[in-house]
Amino acid sequence: xxIVKLNNKAVSNATAIGSITSLGSMVFIKKLTASSSxxxxxxxxxxxxxxxxxxxxxxxxxxxxxxxxxxxxxQFNLSTDSGSNYNVAKTTTFFKTQHSENDVYASVxxxxxxxxxxxxxxxxxxxxxxxxxxxxxxxxxxLFNPASTVYVKHFISNTNLYHFEDLSMQNFVAGYGNTTxxxxxxxxxxxxxxxxxxxxxxxxxx
Numbered sequence: 001x002x003i004v005k006l007n008n009k010a011v012s013n014a015t016a017i018g019s020i021t022s023l024g025s026m027v028f029i030k031k032l033t034a035s036s037s038x039x040x041x042x043x044x045x046x047x048x049x050x051x052x053x054x055x056x057x058x059x060x061x062x063x064x065x066x067x068x069x070x071x072x073x074x075q076f077n078l079s080t081d082s083g084s085n086y087n088v089a090k091t092t093t094f095f096k097t098q099h100s101e102n103d104v105y106a107s108v109x110x111x112x113x114x115x116x117x118x119x120x121x122x123x124x125x126x127x128x129x130x131x132x133x134x135x136x137x138x139x140x141x142x143l144f145n146p147a148s149t150v151y152v153k154h155f156i157s158n159t160n161l162y163h164f165e166d167l168s169m170q171n172f173v174a175g176y177g178n179t180t181x182x183x184x185x186x187x188x189x190x191x192x193x194x195x196x197x198x199x200x201x202x203x204x205x206x
Contacts, residue, residue, distance in 0.1 A: 019111030034195035053147035069193030079185035092175025130164035146183035153177035
């Protein structure tokens with residue numbers, strides 16, 4: 001029996017399962033580890049970072065992002081000038097689900113105060129992270145075709161955090177950087193204080 005697999009570059013026809021394992025794989029590029037870091041930045045061509053037309057899709061993973069300041073937001077911005085400025089205009093949506101440890105709070109909400117409308121500000125990826133010893137934020141973000149000089153730059157993010165008021169809070173954020181210039185750098189930081197600990201890994205989707 002023939003198996004047809006779709007990927008982002010072609011349609012492949014395989015007769016054995018083993019022959020399709022190399023298609024659509026995640027290729028590790030770079031890991032940045034925070035240690036009381038004001039920012040963590042991935043700049044194409046710098047220190048082994050690839051963020052160009054090598055891949056059409058890039059995935060960032062956030063592992064135990066721990067803020068130095070309680071009740072702060074994890075956020076990001078994009079650059080089209082190799083990190084000289086992180087100020088790409090963005091239009092985004094933001095909603096969250098939450099459930100408290102004491103089972104009092106449970107909701108799904110669209111958060112208008114956390115989305116952007118053609119703004120160059122940093123975009124929140126999470127809300128109100130706690131800085132307790134066991135509190136952190138984790139998740140993923142996908143950036144699509146950042147090297148395009150034709151289309152805007154779409155992204156989708158999904159994070160879960162230990163809220164400073166003892167809630168599990170999942171944040172769903174999506175939108176686009178409204179530029180047809182190639183995006184060649186991305187920066188992550190907290191809204192207040194430093195990223196005390198945690199790591200961010202960058203992968204390309206082959």
